[in-house]
Amino acid sequence: MQPFQFNTTPQVVFRPGAAKDIGSLAVLRCGARPLFVTDPGLRRLGLCDAALGSLGEAGLTVTVFDSVEADPSLATVMAAVEAGRAMDATGVIGFGGGSSLDVAKVVALLLGSGEAIDAAWGVGNAKGPRLPLVLVPTTAGTGSEVTPVSIITVGGEEKRGVSSPILLPDVALLDPELTLGLPAAITAATGVDAMVHAIEAYASRNANNNPLSKMLARQALRLLGANIETAVFDGSNRDARGAMLLGSMLAGQAFANSPVAAVHALAYPIGGIFHIPHGLSNALVLPHVLRFNAPQAASLYAEIAADVFPDLAGEQGAQGCCAAFIERLSALSQKLGLQTRLRDVGIGEADLPRMAKDAMRQTRLLVNNPRDVTEADALTIYRAAW
């Protein structure tokens, strides 16, 4: 058997209503003065109120940094670091979607270690220590609460990653009640993001692809496949919301240890340059990348096809099953109301060569793809998706 390592968040708490009692947990984990990192939309919706109330009742002095934008910028990270320094933060609580959690992670690192962000980019370069860190996801998509990765937009366009086990938080607090009001479009896009994590983790060529990631990816796909339509069209369904949050976390654990590949590499220029939401960016290229990969990965995709679409269980032969799987994924995006072509989101045909060049910068992801991708291949895939 192939040797492997598996790292994850040491404590995962999954409980409806858990965010309302975060104070007792934060007292133990975050010291007296936590920095609470979130986004302005969640603040306006009042989604943070119960958690902030609980932190106050627990006697903690909380400073709220609520300026995180989607695809967060380095300037936002540095502003949050300043806020943390000014209050002499003893810990960091990230509360929100992947954007807020990613900012919280890197802020905890920079505050705890004093290291420069430029020394931390890439895989394994962040040294730590970091400040104590608790992450509370409010979308069911990125799995950031259990991944060692933080994705930050640099220079307005380039999405760059810090990847190091030091970024895994001390606690992931999963409260599906927080996701009940997630709008249908965000539920759909983030849900497909989680599915992509599981699919890419399962088929990853990374040397650390391992049996735990494979098992987690398959269970994630079962939960996500069975519940994504209900979560999108009946958002108040608590069981579906719970299953989506759990599925997204399991997919996060899978790809944290068996990293994602070309779907993400080709999605990043769409998010970085055109500021299309991350999950939608993935959905736009998903079927086209899988079709490109099929000559090398058909049997892997066939193995997981029935996890998402149980009626594909009877499909004969890896090639046919893989083709049916890709068609069904494409139809699912459409059914969920997501745009399906790059031209639908304002990308011009003339933009595609620049995007292909940009995608090639994501070498840390492309090396994991089941099939080698050249710049010409990336352009062909974008043309098919356009």
Ligand code: NAD
């Ligand atoms: P997001 O955090 O950018 O949030 C998107 C929108 O959803 C925001 O307007 C937010 O206010 C709103 N929102 C969030 N939760 C809500 C709720 N419960 N109710 C109502 N509105 C809510 O979206 P995301 O897709 O979760 O995160 C995307 C970011 O995560 C990207 O920057 C992406 O690169 C990154 N990412 C990170 C990892 C990782 O492992 N660290 C993995 C995948 C993606």
